[in-house]
Amino acid sequence: MKRSIFLYLFVFMALIALYQYVSATHILNDRDEKIERLKSDTAQLQDSIQKLQIKVMDMQYFSLENNDDALAYYDHLKLKDPSRYIADKLLETNEQKGDNPLVPYEGMEGSFKINKIKLLNHKWIIADFSDGKYWGELLIKYELKDDLGVDFTLMDHLLYSKR
Structure with a gap:
């Protein structure tokens, strides 16, 4: 009886560890995708800022x-x-x-x-x-x-x- 309780406890702990591993992997993958999206957005925003700075400089030329x-x-x-x-x-x-x-x-x-x-x-x-x-x-x-x-x-x- 004691042996089967330890067996069930071991299987239960293994399932919890497997669930945590899969969950952590998904969280890390989602975080990495989000970081890549933010890097892409940042690059686009920097390009937009440069274009706007050039436009402002052009507008201020006759001033x-x-x-x-x-x-x-x-x-x-x-x-x-x-x-x-x-x-x-x-x-x-x-x-x-x-x-x-x-x-x-x-x-x-x-x-x-x-x-x-x-x-x-x-x-x-x-x-x-x-x-x-x-x-x-x-x-x-x-x-x-x-x-x-x-x-x-x-x-x-x-x-x-x-x-």
Whole structure:
């Protein structure tokens, strides 16, 4: 009787050990597959990041902030951020009642105001304007004077149809 109990106990322990071995093997295989998937995903994400970095660099190519030659033009003025200063001066033209004086169109659904501004270099700005329903873009020439006054001159413009 004692012998059969030990035999059953041995068989039971062998089954438990076999179950643990098979279970651990499956867990290790699943973990290895997951690691390989994550490595593949990481490589794809790194490629995407590189593509996005190149795209951002291309988008920043025409930008006063990244143009050292254009920024050198303002060295004598001792401005911390010439881009922000000029953009603020351009946005001040929105404060007049009615349409912005640089927009050559009359607002149809309200007053045309400048919304977005991108300083291309030390001479040109591209700006977006809208009255809420109609919108367009402006190409503006500007000059920052030694007394920190800014003169804006409209070079070209376009108006899109309804949004």
